[in-house]
Amino acid sequence: MTIVDIETQGLTDEAFATLFTEAHTAHSFTEQPVSDETADAIYELLKMAPTEMNTQPLRVTWVRSREARESLAEVMNEGNKAKTLAAPLTAILSMDTN
Known part of the structure; x- marks a missing residue:
């Protein structure tokens, strides 16, 4: 069975492609700020x-402020520093082990 044979649970071909076969990591950003409402909406989906x-x-x-992103970039892999500094908002995803 291939991935295209799997039942898509009612997803359109376009939605399936957006989620799985054409998804990619963002490498560039606009200077437009990300509102608290947008960040909240992202969290509501991801939770x-x-x-x-x-x-x-x-x-x-x-991590929203330029100063905080600069501090974060100091401990990041070299390949991620420029992207983090250019992004209007950075999310650090971590896990609570307790």
Whole structure:
């Protein structure tokens, strides 16, 4: 069975492609700020993702100011520094092990 043979649970071909076969990581950003409402909406979607035994370990730290992103970039892999500094908002995804 190939991926195209799998039942898509009512997704249109366009939605399936957007989610799985054509999705990619963003490497460039506009200078437009990301509102708190948009960040909240992103979190509302991502908190619904399945987790092991419904433990909900995800923690999100939003890094918005230039100064905070510069501090973060100091400890990042060289390949990610420029993207982080250019982004209007960075999300650090971590896990609560307790």
